Amino acid sequence: MARDPKYDVLFEPIQIGPKTLKNRFYQVPHCIGAGSEKPGMQAYHRAMKAEGGWGACCTEYCSIHPESDDTSRVSARIWDDGDIRNLAAMTERLHHYGALAGIELWYGGPHAPCMESRATPRGPSQIPSDFEINIHPRYADKDDILELQQMYVDAAIRARDAGFDIVYVYGAHAYLPFQFLSPYYNKRTDEYGGSFENRARFWRETLIKVREAVGDDCAIASRFAVDHLFGPISIEVGEDGARFVEYCDDLVDLWDFTVGDIAEWGQNAGPSRFFEENHEKPYTGQLKAGNHTNKPVVGVGRVTNPDTMVAIITSGQFDIIGAARPSISDPFLPRKIEEGRPEDIRECIGCNQCISRWEIGGPPMVCTQNATAGEEYRRGWHPEKFSRAANADKGVLVVGAGPAGMECAMILGKREMSAVHLVEADKEIGGCVNWISQLGHSDGKENLFRGTARGLGEWARIRNYRQIQLDKLRNVEVHLGSRLSADDIFEYGAEIVVIATGCRFATDGLNPATHEPIPGADTTLDWQLTPDQVVSGEKPIGDRVLVLENEGYFMGASIAQKLAGQGKQVHLVTQAGDIVGYMEYTLEAPMLHRDLHRLGVDIHTHTMLEKVEPGACHAYNIWDTGHKDVFEVDSVVLCTQRISDDQLYRDLKADKARLEQEGIDAVYVIGDASAPRMIVDSVFDGHRLAREIDSPNPAMPLPFIRERRLWGESTNDDFEGQLRSAPDVLPLSQLGPAEVPA
């Protein structure tokens, strides 16, 4: 099918300085964990989007000098010729697909702790980072400013030589140029501080110099947080925000607008729990609409709906649809619109698992919706292309249609297995997604800073996308309302059986803190509940509730939020130092903290329960166990740990003779049924098994390509002349006998 003409505007080319963007789909800079040191991952991941129709793809933030070193978080780097070589792999691959390549030149100031380079970052004023722990910048005097600007220029020249088409001077997320612009960071009294023109001087001069150096060959872009969201003490869109855009409009070929800073950058990369599609419009939408710029504007807002994209362009909000997360979730989003099949778009759910891995520092990016994200090079996975399985003649039974089972059955179907039966005990597919997606609401009041407690409804897209795909696959049958016994499975006639039966919450308080049940804990009682029982509404809940949270992710806090929203008095107890540990990484924590505080949830960290009695929970401080407390409550919710529902798997495996007799070649267990985990990892597990169903031992993942230097095989030739001529530590071959340790 051809594309619907109403989407034509999305496919009109647009000029960006000396370059032509072929359509309006633009992958803005975003992290993936590749940087310059995993060039294969970098090149293949970005180019997958180019293959899928994105007109331009950018690097993540790319450090211009060892003074801007974000270790252990992974940035790209363009410090030397080696980085040029590695990043050129990305630009070459993008150009192959007709996409432009962008690079976001970054200097972090105090927000870059320089833990690898051991360098000292410079900044406009000596105020420690509000993002890092105890990192002070060195005050940049005028010589320093010239050096810093030269770093941008040198990096820009290297970027051009690496084949980049769009060169950014990155000033969003409160990095160096913004630190000069904002009085929140800039306390100077010289010509680089004070008045608007003085604060804008560093950024403007840098743009002029970069433009002079590479402006004939490359489009010059700047990413600018048009509002710091700090009110009058910093940049506001209606004041210096608009003023700055006008002031530098002549120096850029493209504006990339965002909001906020790095310390709470969930205001920009808004999780769906609190922010809806196109949520930055009230800020970033003002500049073009208010005629503050004559240049092309790109902006984001986790937009996955093609109709919203059209509205953004036709309403004059932006010229170009920027996307980070939607492009990760579906690298083929533009192609699917072009081919008239928007129902196939794998929409981002806004869980921010992708971001969490960057925040953790080190691991490669992951995506709940797209299990192939980050696996393009190292595992060779393509999100839309599937080889026919070598054992496609086999029939497969997948038991359980939760995240792992749905994904596994879908991919097995796409791999042309002769017959795949996905059998689910419930009346609908989705598994835990069906009740988890009902969480995240409180009382519906809209007083949460910029967002609202919208809840996790968009997580249901995990189910919806797969439902649509499963319906289209003629070789996959989905059977609902059918709970299979081990006997049923033995007699089913499948050669391959996949158990994906999920998990349940511990009913006795078994937990990761004490590794024991909690005396008195028993969720079979009327007044004690597991989280799923709270959502199902099967038990009455008293006015005073204690929620014990030991998982460290969203569950306990979400239950507390829900119950407090109903007007109950809630104690939220955890052994950890924070009630939403992992949600700091997904950027959901700040907004959730606001809601829990507003609702009056009583939070007790570093606290564990000694025993549970009718009417009272006995608690202790984990660092000082003699320090005890008693909480008088009517109901208790135990969110301690989960336990695999793997009985079917165990029963099947226990009878090997019968497996053979019934012609069952293999039984696999995936997802929570294998070990409880986050949904992103369940989807991956199901996908991985299906991708490798014809490998020598599908139960064991195949090795992946590790982008590491092989000792003695590769050289540091690129650095010749830059390394110390006489290092004190020598290679083994040059060491004398006495120096070789025994």
Next chain:
Amino acid sequence: MKVVVAVKAVAALDDEAELVDGDTAVDPDGLEWDLNEWDAFSLEEALMLRDAAGDGEVVALTVGDEEAQDSLLACLAKGADRAVRIWDDALEGADPLAVARVLAAAIEPEAPDLVLCGVQSSDAVNGATGVAVAAHLGLPHVAVVKRLELEAGVATVERELEGGLVEVLRIRLPALMTIQTGINEPRYATLRAIKQARDKPLSELGLDDVGLDAARVGAAAGARLRRLRHPEKGEGAEMLDGSPEDVAARIADIVKERMSA
């Protein structure tokens, strides 16, 4: 207990369907064929009656070309004991009365206790074939059955009337009933049952085999298909495009406009 279930393979049609043969047929290229939704319920009802009786036979019967083969295999996989497919190129485009004539000729020698049909087929939506078969066979019939109980050769059946009113009837077998969706929960076939279905008896008959010829079938037909066409695009439909907010705002405006008019 012998039950004959008359089934039909139906094509899933969408608004992209191409018309061929002077606009008297839908282009069969790329059509996907499935067992008619109503027939899944009538088959299930037959299987349950046979299983409850403890012995007997369920025979799935269809009038259709080779595209119908998979639907019969699906019936066998779910538990029908044997299947019969009747076809002759003269039946191409046959109307419900002609099809009923053929079905009746095939059912008569089976001498079943009960004949079950779906209320209608999802593609042609005539709702006529079942009762026409009853007329040809001279069997008592009940249409649009939503509940069926059998005791000592007498069936108690329920039909749903306007307003949810329930009509209860008793009918002596042999008889014919057309079955409404929702009367039961149709079972599905396991992979083993699907494989084993290929070994069950599936006979393919021509018109001769049921003692008919093209002329007699043609004479039974009540109407001739003249033309198919896509509906004309109506006037006055306004497509609302844009973001959910914009669309919602526009809808609210329209409602306000009409309410105040």
